[in-house]
Amino acid sequence: GEKVEQHESTLSVREGDSAVINCTYTDTASSYFPWYKQEAGKGLHFVIDIRSNVDRKQSQRLIVLLDKKAKRFSLHITATQPEDSAIYFCAASSWTGGYKVVFGSGTRLLVSP
Amino acid sequence: DMKVTQMPRYLIKRMGENVLLECGQDMSHETMYWYRQDPGLGLQLIYISYDVDSNSEGDIPKGYRVSRKKREHFSLILDSAKTNQTSVYFCASSLSRRDSAETLYFGSGTRLTVL
Numbered sequence: 001g002e003k004v005e006q007h008e009s010t011l012s013v014r015e016g017d018s019a020v021i022n023c024t025y026t027d028t029a030s031s032y033f034p035w036y037k038q039e040a041g042k043g044l045h046f047v048i049d050i051r052s053n054v055d056r057k058q059s060q061r062l063i064v065l066l067d068k069k070a071k072r073f074s075l076h077i078t079a080t081q082p083e084d085s086a087i088y089f090c091a092a093s094s095w096t097g098g099y100k101v102v103f104g105s106g107t108r109l110l111v112s113p
Numbered sequence: 114d115m116k117v118t119q120m121p122r123y124l125i126k127r128m129g130e131n132v133l134l135e136c137g138q139d140m141s142h143e144t145m146y147w148y149r150q151d152p153g154l155g156l157q158l159i160y161i162s163y164d165v166d167s168n169s170e171g172d173i174p175k176g177y178r179v180s181r182k183k184r185e186h187f188s189l190i191l192d193s194a195k196t197n198q199t200s201v202y203f204c205a206s207s208l209s210r211r212d213s214a215e216t217l218y219f220g221s222g223t224r225l226t227v228l
Contacts, residue, residue: 031214034216089155104155
């Protein structure tokens with residue numbers, strides 16, 4: 001089955017800098033790649049996604065890149081702010097008789113003033 | 114207001130006791146999920162439900178069972194809980210049908226401790 005590897009377990013940046021979180025996946029059939037944010041003591045909430053028919057998507061300060069050949073996707077957060085500090089999870093979704101969403105292990109992002 | 118509600122938020126049980134975790138959603142989503150979150154492991158999928166009485170095993174179903182008798186409600190049951198089932202459990206729902214992948218909406222989680 002699909003496996004998603006999230007490469008950075010922790011990431012520290014200064015406010016205003018950019019942060020990049022990288023993920024790789026194994027199943028070439030995966031077609032949907034969402035990102036979720038988890039703040040302390042809370043559930044996950046959706047931040048941005050990308051589907052396999054495009055290789056770039058931007059929503060305000062968030063940019064997602066997808067490289068299907070390398071089976072790699074990444075989240076870029078530009079002009080970081082302290083409120084961006086959280087755990088970020090990448091995920092991949094593939095069809096196995098129904099769509100199943102498999103998550104990476106999470107990246108703890110700390111944005112310091 | 115789109116919401117996934119989990120009850121209880123915290124639960125302490127003794128090894129061997131039965132555990133019932135409940136999840137509700139008010140979005141009429143067809144698909145619901147149970148995940149567990151452990152440090153360094155991210156979220157692991159326990160079960161998926163595609164609709165009432167249409168449940169499929171996820172990646173780690175052993176030791177768990179589920180029940181979905183109404184579309185808005187999905188329960189996770191641990192028969193005779195074990196200490197290695199201590200974890201944070203998240204329920205999620207989505208519009209996903211069998212032919213499309215969509216955003217997941219998560220509850221706030223249940224922190225289960227099995228002593």
